[in-house]
Amino acid sequence: MGSFDFEGREVPLEQGDSVASALYRAGVRTFTRSVKYHRRRGLYCMTGDCPNCLVNVDGEPGVRACTTEARAGQNVERESGTPSADFDLLAVADRAQRLMPVGFYYKTFIRPRFAWSVAERVIRRTTGLGRLPTDRAPRKVNARYVHSDALIVGGGAAGLAAAAAAAKRGESVVLCDEGRLGEKVAPGRTLQRIRALEAEVRGLAAVTILERHAALGIYEGPLVPLVGDDGLVRVEPGRIVVATGAVETHGVFPGNDLPGVWLGRGAARLAGVHSVRPGTRAVIVIGTSEGVEHLRMLRDAGVGVAAAVVPDGLSDLVPSGIPIVRGGSVVAAEGRKAVRAVVLDTGRGEQRIRCDTLVLSMGFAPRDALIRMGADLPVVGAGECVLPGCTLDEAVESGERAGNGQVTAARETEPVPLGRAAGYLCLCEDVAVGDLEQAWGEGWHSSEILKRYTTATMGPCQGALCGRHLASFVAEKSGGSTPAGVRTTARPPARSVRLEDLAAGVSEVIEKRTALHDRHLELGARLDWSGSWKRPFNYGDLADEYWAVRERVSLMDVGTLGKFLVGGRDAKTLLDRVYPCRIQSLAPGRARYMLALDEAGYVMDDGLVCALEAGRYYVTSTSGGADRMEAWLRNWIDRWDLHVHLVNQTPMLGAINVAGPRVRDLLSRLSDDPFDRDAIPYPGHGEITVAGVRCRAIRVGFVGELSFELHHPRSRSIELWNALLEGGADLGIRPHGLDALEILRLEKGHIYLGQDTLPDDHPTKLGLGWAVAMDKPSFIGRVALERMADIPLERKLVGLSVAGTPPQRGVPLYADGRIVGRITSCAYSGALQRAIGLGWLRAVDGEFPSILSAEETTATVVSLPFYDPEGAKVRA
Amino acid sequence: MGLKIPCPHCGPRVYTEFTFGGELHELESIDPEDDFRRVYLPDNAAGPQVERWFHAYGCRRWLTLRRDTVTNRIDGLV
Numbered sequence: 001m002g003s004f005d006f007e008g009r010e011v012p013l014e015q016g017d018s019v020a021s022a023l024y025r026a027g028v029r030t031f032t033r034s035v036k037y038h039r040r041r042g043l044y045c046m047t048g049d050c051p052n053c054l055v056n057v058d059g060e061p062g063v064r065a066c067t068t069e070a071r072a073g074q075n076v077e078r079e080s081g082t083p084s085a086d087f088d089l090l091a092v093a094d095r096a097q098r099l100m101p102v103g104f105y106y107k108t109f110i111r112p113r114f115a116w117s118v119a120e121r122v123i124r125r126t127t128g129l130g131r132l133p134t135d136r137a138p139r140k141v142n143a144r145y146v147h148s149d150a151l152i153v154g155g156g157a158a159g160l161a162a163a164a165a166a167a168k169r170g171e172s173v174v175l176c177d178e179g180r181l182g183e184k185v186a187p188g189r190t191l192q193r194i195r196a197l198e199a200e201v202r203g204l205a206a207v208t209i210l211e212r213h214a215a216l217g218i219y220e221g222p223l224v225p226l227v228g229d230d231g232l233v234r235v236e237p238g239r240i241v242v243a244t245g246a247v248e249t250h251g252v253f254p255g256n257d258l259p260g261v262w263l264g265r266g267a268a269r270l271a272g273v274h275s276v277r278p279g280t281r282a283v284i285v286i287g288t289s290e291g292v293e294h295l296r297m298l299r300d301a302g303v304g305v306a307a308a309v310v311p312d313g314l315s316d317l318v319p320s321g322i323p324i325v326r327g328g329s330v331v332a333a334e335g336r337k338a339v340r341a342v343v344l345d346t347g348r349g350e351q352r353i354r355c356d357t358l359v360l361s362m363g364f365a366p367r368d369a370l371i372r373m374g375a376d377l378p379v380v381g382a383g384e385c386v387l388p389g390c391t392l393d394e395a396v397e398s399g400e401r402a403g404n405g406q407v408t409a410a411r412e413t414e415p416v417p418l419g420r421a422a423g424y425l426c427l428c429e430d431v432a433v434g435d436l437e438q439a440w441g442e443g444w445h446s447s448e449i450l451k452r453y454t455t456a457t458m459g460p461c462q463g464a465l466c467g468r469h470l471a472s473f474v475a476e477k478s479g480g481s482t483p484a485g486v487r488t489t490a491r492p493p494a495r496s497v498r499l500e501d502l503a504a505g506v507s508e509v510i511e512k513r514t515a516l517h518d519r520h521l522e523l524g525a526r527l528d529w530s531g532s533w534k535r536p537f538n539y540g541d542l543a544d545e546y547w548a549v550r551e552r553v554s555l556m557d558v559g560t561l562g563k564f565l566v567g568g569r570d571a572k573t574l575l576d577r578v579y580p581c582r583i584q585s586l587a588p589g590r591a592r593y594m595l596a597l598d599e600a601g602y603v604m605d606d607g608l609v610c611a612l613e614a615g616r617y618y619v620t621s622t623s624g625g626a627d628r629m630e631a632w633l634r635n636w637i638d639r640w641d642l643h644v645h646l647v648n649q650t651p652m653l654g655a656i657n658v659a660g661p662r663v664r665d666l667l668s669r670l671s672d673d674p675f676d677r678d679a680i681p682y683p684g685h686g687e688i689t690v691a692g693v694r695c696r697a698i699r700v701g702f703v704g705e706l707s708f709e710l711h712h713p714r715s716r717s718i719e720l721w722n723a724l725l726e727g728g729a730d731l732g733i734r735p736h737g738l739d740a741l742e743i744l745r746l747e748k749g750h751i752y753l754g755q756d757t758l759p760d761d762h763p764t765k766l767g768l769g770w771a772v773a774m775d776k777p778s779f780i781g782r783v784a785l786e787r788m789a790d791i792p793l794e795r796k797l798v799g800l801s802v803a804g805t806p807p808q809r810g811v812p813l814y815a816d817g818r819i820v821g822r823i824t825s826c827a828y829s830g831a832l833q834r835a836i837g838l839g840w841l842r843a844v845d846g847e848f849p850s851i852l853s854a855e856e857t858t859a860t861v862v863s864l865p866f867y868d869p870e871g872a873k874v875r876a
Numbered sequence: 877m878g879l880k881i882p883c884p885h886c887g888p889r890v891y892t893e894f895t896f897g898g899e900l901h902e903l904e905s906i907d908p909e910d911d912f913r914r915v916y917l918p919d920n921a922a923g924p925q926v927e928r929w930f931h932a933y934g935c936r937r938w939l940t941l942r943r944d945t946v947t948n949r950i951d952g953l954v
Contacts, residue, residue, distance in 0.1 A: 145890065220948055221878020236878045236890060376947075599915045631895060631930045631938075638938040639903060648936075778904070784915065787908035 002072025007084075013070050014274070016183070020046065020053050020065035021274035023076070029259045029338055031055065031065060033080040035127050035459070036430035037094040040085075040337060042259025043278075044427070046266030047184055048495070049247045049367070049464040051428040052257075054130065055079060061130025062460065062496060066266075067179055079130035090126055102435040102454045103442075142231040143505030148174040148208070150403075151224055151237035153215045153370060155181040157190065157392060158383025158399035159243035160197035165403025166241070167206040174235055175207055176226050178214035178495060184265070186272025186297055190392055197396070215244075217492025218374040227497050232504035239378040241402040242371045246364035246384035250427075250465040251285070253419035254332040257427055260339030264294040264361030271301035278303065279357030283342045285309040285330055288389050291361030292317045298359065306355045309344060325351070332420070333358050364388035365413060365468050372490035386410040415472040415483050425473070426466045428459020436473050447474040447486045457488060460496055514559035515654050515717035525737060531624040533560045536737040545736035546830055549703055549744055552732040553660035555724050556741065558709060559717065562607065562626025563649040564633070567616040570642035575609060575617055578636055580763070580772040580779045586611040591683040591698055594619070595771045596629065601762045601784030605629055606753060610685045610698060618685075618696065618711075622753055626650045636780075654717035657700070658724060659707030661873070666728040667708065675708065682875045691723030701874035703741065704748040704867050743827045746836060749799055749864030755809070756797060756824040756838050762788055766797050767864065795821070795842045799864040802826060802835035804857035813839055813859060815849035823854055829866065836866045879948055885935040897928030900940055900954075922946055926954055 001013040004022070011026045020043055023031070030040040031053045041052040046066045053065040056077045065076075081088035093100070105123065109116040150166040152159045155177030163175040182194045201207050213228040222240055226233040248263040255261070260279060262270075264286075267278045281304045284295050292314060299305055299319070308318050309328045318324055331343040331350060342358050344351045366385040382402035383395040388411060390398070398408040418425070421434030431454045444450045447470055456470050457463030463470070471483040478486070512533040520527060525536035536557065539545060548554035566575065576583040579594050586592055588611045596605040605625035610618040621629040630648045637644045658666065667675055673688035675697060680686040685698040695710040712720055725733060736744075742752075751757060751766060762785060763772050772785065800813075806826040813821040826837030837859065841848050850861040868874070879891035899918050905911040919925070924944050931937055940954040 147890075219877055221880070223878025234878075236880065627932065630936070631897075631932065634930070634936065635897065635928070635938055783904070783906065783908055783911040787912065 004070060004072060004074035004076055006076045007078065011076070013072060017070040017274060018066055019055065019057060019063070019068045019070045019074070019076055021270060021276055022070045023055075023065060024270065024278075025274070025276045030085050031078060031259075033085055033088050033091070034257070034430050035080075035129060035428065036100070037097060038081065038088050038090040038092075039094055039257060039430070040091075040259050041257060041427065042261075042338070043270070044261065044266060045247065045263045045465070046269045047247060047263075048178060049461055050250075050263075051460040054460065056130055059133050059136065060498075061132060064496070082126075093126070102431065102439055138500045138503075140507045141500050141504040142508070144231065144233050146174055146208070146233055146235045147237070148172045148235065149238045150174070150241060151176070151235050151239075152241045152243060152403075153177075153224070154243035154245060154383070154385070155198075155209070155211070156185075156243060156245050156383060156395070157194050157197060158245075158395040158402070159241070160194065160201050161396045161399030162241045162243055162382050162403035163201050163207050164197065164204065165400045167201075167204045167403075169404065171206065171238075173204075173207040174210060174237065175201065176210040176213040176215060176233075176235075178212065180211045181209070183273070184269055186268045188272070188293065188297075193392055193396070214495040214497075215370060216497055217494055218370055218377060218379060219492070220377065222374065222377045222379070225492075227495070227501045232501050239380075239405070240370075240374060241380055241382050241399075242368075242374070242385055243382040243399060243402070244367040244370060244385045246366050246388040247464055248360065249287070249363040249365055249416060250425075250469065251330060251360040251362060251419075252416075252423035252425050252433060252469060253330050254422035255334055255339070256419075257424045258333050258335050258339045259337070260335065260356055261333055261358045262360065264291055264359050267357070267359045268294040268297045271303065272297045275301070277301050278359070279339075279355070280304055281306050281355045282357035282359055283307045283309065283344075283353055283355045284359040285362055286314060286318075287311065287362035288364070289314060289317060290389070294359060294361045295319075295322070303357065306353050307344070329417075330358070330360075330419070363414075365416075365465075366410070367464065368410075369462065369464070369467075369490045369494040371410075372487070373492065373494070380405070380407050381410060382408060388413055412484070413468070415475060416469050418469060418473060418476075425469050426454075426456040426459065428461050428466075429455040429457075431456040431466075433473070436470070440473075440477055445474075445478065447471055447488050450474060451488050462494065463488065512560070514557050515714045516557045516559065516656075516721055519718055519721055520557065520735075523735060525735075530560070530738060533623060535560060535623075536735070538737040538739040539735055541734075542739050543830065545734060545740040546743055548732060548734045549660050549705055549736055549740065550831055551661065553658065553662040553666050553728050554734060554736045554740075555721070555728075556657045556659070556736050557655075557717075557721070558623075558657045559654040559714070560623035561650070561655055562619075562621030562623065562629050563653050563655070563711065564619040564621070564630065565616065565647040565649055566619055566633070566644060567614075567647075568642075568644040569615075570644050571615055571617055574633065574637060574640070574642050574644045575619070576776070577640070577778060578633065578780055579609065580776070580781065580785075581609065582773045582776065583609065583611075588613050589684050589686060590681070591685050591700075593683070593771055595763055595768060596621070596625075596632065597763070597772075597779070597781030597785075599780055599784065600760070601781035601788060602759065603753065603757060603761050603763060603766060603768070604632070608683070608698065608700065610696075620698075624754065652714055653711050654714040654720075655709055655711045656717070656721060656724065657703070657707055657709045659703050659705045661705060661876070662728075662731050663706050663708060666724065666731055666733065669727050670723055677875075680708075691720055691727070693720045693723075695720070699874075701748070701871065702750055703744040704865070705873050706876045707874070742825070743829060746825050746827055746838065747829050747831060747865065747867035749838070749866060751797065751838065752825065758840075761797075764789075765793060765795065792846065793843065795840055796848065797824070797838060798841050798848070798861045799866060800826070800837040800839050800852070800859040801862045801866075802837055802854070802857050802859045804835065806835035806837065807854045807857060811854050813841065813852045813854050815844065815852050818844070820844055820849055820852065823859075831867055877948070880950075881929055881931075881939075881941065882950065882953060883931050883934060883937075884939060884953060885937060886931065889931070889934055891929075893931060893933040895930040895932045897930055897938065900926045900928055924951065 048067040057063040078085040109119040149171035152175040213226040591610040607621040698709040821841040823839040
């Protein structure tokens with residue numbers, strides 16, 4: 001079976017071992033040191049409920065040894081204790097308990113002020129917690145989504161019965177368990193029943209079983225996140241059955257945290273499942289009939305039983321030959337490193353019994369955190385988490401009821417008796433009963449603030465063991481309230497979880513690529529994010545890319561543009577009512593610049609509207625705005641109840657912009673169709689075949705040269721791109737990227753939405769008033785624009801001529817020493833031989849200043865565009 | 877949070893497939909002040925609200941439903 005490494009020594013493994021059972025077999029008794037007083041802690045619950053066995057496995061701190069499968073080659077270390085858990089110098093803290101009462105650091109390090117910063121560093125270093133690894137890259141964890149009619153949390157007898165019942169009703173079922181089915185149950189009748197139910201459930205196609213998936217909590221929806229080895233599973237079930245069972249009653253008395261004190265099921269599991277004796281001489285405190293089974297199991301494993309403390313009703317069940325103490329209770333466990341004796345109150349005085357093991361089978365507390373989280377949701381409980389201490393038949397029956405959607409009323413549990421002051425109520429945080437007494441005395445009279453002040457129930461076990469004890473304490477102190485009425489609020493996570501699991505799925509990104517992606521890479525392009533797309537920023541020679549457009553011919557992949565086909569009876573009505581530009585007069589073959597305004601009159605997006613034959617339109621939008629444009633148009637189709645068909649052709653069409661003074665020379669080599677000024681005027685479009693590829697050629701002016709945007713089927717992008725590059729080789733063609741485009745469009749004063757704009761820009765602020773036909777009777781945003789027309793402009797976007805090195809975007813603009821705006825775009829223009837930019841300007845006393853300074857430069861407000869103001873080139 | 881939206885075309889789907897379109901308000905108003913209220917002053921109800929959702933990762937259609945913004949309970953399509 002192999003072995004794992006434990007602090008430098010080999011620990012042999014056996015079939016079915018957990019990390020805890022292997023270590024215990026190898027003689028490890030102290031697993032952790034407690035968080036505050038550095039007291040020794042050993043195995044206690046073996047069910048993942050207590051904090052005593054947290055170890056470091058393969059560099060990961062805080063791993064529960066008892067629920068983690070042992071694997072050959074693992075590297076296991078204890079993580080608390082200086083220098084080691086076995087020999088911990090900080091255990092001196094235990095002797096100094098009286099110096100560190102609960103809440104002492106709230107009171108002690110207040111003056112002088114720096115005291116806390118020093119104390120905090122010391123305290124952080126001395127707490128008995130593991131260290132987070134800082135030298136490892138976090139794992140990228142996936143999240144997956146599962147939908148089902150029913151989710152069953154817990155794969156015990158009740159959970160399996162519920163799954164079978166729900167599946168028989170025709171529901172799809174997910175059943176999850178934090179471990180493997182039945183692994184925590186010692187051999188016997190219960191395990192046999194579980195195996196039989198498991199066989200039945202595994203035969204049901206409607207049930208999906210997720211073993212080793214712990215439910216973290218129940219959120220509204222309902223939504224239940226499960227953490228498994230393979231990441232996070234988000235289950236969204238129609239209803240939930242919680243069958244998480246019960247945890248045994250945590251005993252509170254002096255010495256209750258010594259290694260050698262066990263909860264009954266933990267000791268029975270170690271003996272029955274892993275064949276490891278918890279000790280040699282045990283005292284067993286029995287409060288339930290199951291406790292008698294624990295006793296038998298320990299005796300059969302070879303543990304000597306020094307005494308069984310049994311109530312009168314159960315004493316007949318105890319096998320003969322076992323010394324019985326009738327009706328006794330534990331006063332204290334004694335020992336320094338481990339249990340050496342137990343003091344019992346027999347009713348006739350105290351009796352001290354020597355032993356090395358104290359097993360507590362006193363009763364059960366429902367593991368009900370999930371039920372309490374799901375109070376307003378379709379959640380029902382089954383089995384021991386509603387009927388703690390129920391029989392096997394009752395558990396199965398309540399499971400069947402739950403599977404059929406019926407509720408089993410939760411059985412009231414008795415208040416927990418709390419022993420003497422020195423008993424540790426909360427093992428995680430080292431909070432003893434005396435600490436609660438003290439805090440109560442200081443006036444913290446409610447379970448919620450008592451919890452926050454003492455931190456009881458706030459450790460790794462999240463109150464699994466001690467939540468009921470805290471409530472019992474408060475109920476008793478305050479009088480008149482029941483423990484159930486003063487339980488603190490249950491919140492996720494119910495089980496410990498790695499931060500990387502909580503972040504599951506966030507590293508998943510969708511990278512949109514055009515059909516030409518690989519071609520760009522072959523051409524040496526630097527690709528980077530542009531919204532959700534990966535686009536070429538340059539091909540290595542920005543200046544030449546720029547001059548290719550201005551002086552020769554160039555091409556750019558603009559397949560990212562939003563592309564929509566709009567048809568149907570009401571297509572014209574839709575566009576006319578949505579967009580502020582004139583649509584009615586747009587003849588087939590013509591195109592028009594389009595601004596999209598929102599209902600507040602602010603610019604949302606821009607693009608082109610091309611009128612096709614037969615009342616159809618082809619609309620383009622910005623690359624980043626495509627999804628929103630589609631939703632926007634569909635919203636109005638729906639709300640106005642129009643007869644319009646909208647096809648989002650963004651993913652199915654590629655587009656290449658061919659631009660430059662020699663573009664006609666290039667196209668004439670590749671096309672027989674007419675594309676002169678009469679055939680395709682500016683702004684206009686037409687269908688032409690280029691290099692055998694049918695294209696919609698749209699004359700646009702974004703870069704300020706004669707240019708044709710060739711929209712074509714995406715499948716033929718590479719063919720068309722290659723033909724254009726080859727056909728224009730002797731013309732000096734080369735592709736340009738977004739870096740060159742930034743300068744080219746800036747020279748034309750064309751804005752980038754988002755970069756040059758703010759969310760509340762109406763067209764006039766951007767100098768785009770010409771694109772709005774205010775004489776149209778109605779369009780979206782019209783009323784808002786009318787209203788705003790009366791308000792004087794307080795800021796506007798202006799063109800800037802900059803003397804000197806172009807400052808970066810975002811640099812403030814000054815006038816007379818006051819900040820009056822900022823630069824939104826700036827670059828050196830090759831054609832103009834100077835730096836130019838766009839920027840926001842605020843009115844000063846109703847006037848817009850015209851001479852500004854930005855860093856070391858002087859910026860002068862000039863009219864737009866900078867390049868080819870008459871537009872002769874684009875109209876060529 | 878888990879929230880399932882009953883899409884009339886696709887069936888119940890997780891809310892992350894949808895884009896929220898805000899509360900449903902009147903279509904239009906000619907009066908500027910009225911229009912201002914319509915656009916800028918939503919009810920922002922703590923309770924039942926009639927609102928728009930776009931099934932972006934599904935049928936790409938809009939739907940209008942009534943949802944309680946306090947409990948997230950959906951009370952049918954409008």
